[in-house]
Amino acid sequence: MLIVFDLDDTLIDTSGSVTPFKLNLIFKMGEERGVLPKSAEAELIQLNQKSASSKDALHEILRRYGALHLFEEALSLYTAPLPHDFAIPETPDAKNVLQALYGKGHRLAVVTGGKQPFQLEKIKKAGFELSMFSKIMVPEDSIKKPCYETLLNEFLALPSQCAVVGDRVPMDLLPAHELGLRTVHMRWGRGLLWKNENWIDHSIRELSELLEYF
Ligand SMILES: [Mg+2]
Secondary structure, three states: OEEEEOOEOOOEOOOOOHHHHHHHHHHHHHHHOOOOOOOHHHHHHHHHHHOOOHHHHHHHHHHHOOOHHHHHHHHHHHHOOOOOOOOOOEOOOHHHHHHHHHHOOOEEEEEOOOOHHHHHHHHHHOOOOHHHEEEEEOOOOOOOHHHHHHHHHHOOOOHHHEEEEEOOHHHHHHHHHHOOOEEEEEOOHHHHHOOOOOOOOEEEOOHHHHHHHO
């Protein structure tokens, strides 16, 4: 089986670590520039919880305060390197589960949207062994379908021999389902925004549940 993982809120606890740190940095930037009041920090956190991406939440808070001219700068801050000693936690038992799947002979890959250096930095900071992954793809526009197609071709896998594990139903799982791949919804962080859909094959809270299916 070829098992393709999303990164943020699937292999790593982005919502519990990187996101609050980055939102605070961006809030402080807006406050220093005199465009965001103190109350905007809590507002930004709330917005982020309801948004499909942090990018959407940043756009909305800056729009509300007439500060969209700072949007590009905010995005740059969001994907700028993390402090040297910043630790990123894995989601529960992620590394052990990957090792176990790898040990069972499954081929593992990562498809994660965003800026490549930032996404790779997060994988490394969380302590994942990169050699375990046959391929890591980082589409900057977060459009994953062409990546799934590339993986199927490259590894000569039938759609039924490929599964995608991710938290965001429209971005991670729907394109996989359209290609006939098996889909696993990780209900973590941002992934809690989406309910189970009847076409989703498995819904999990922790990656260890994958060992029952694969
Ligand atoms: Mg994700």
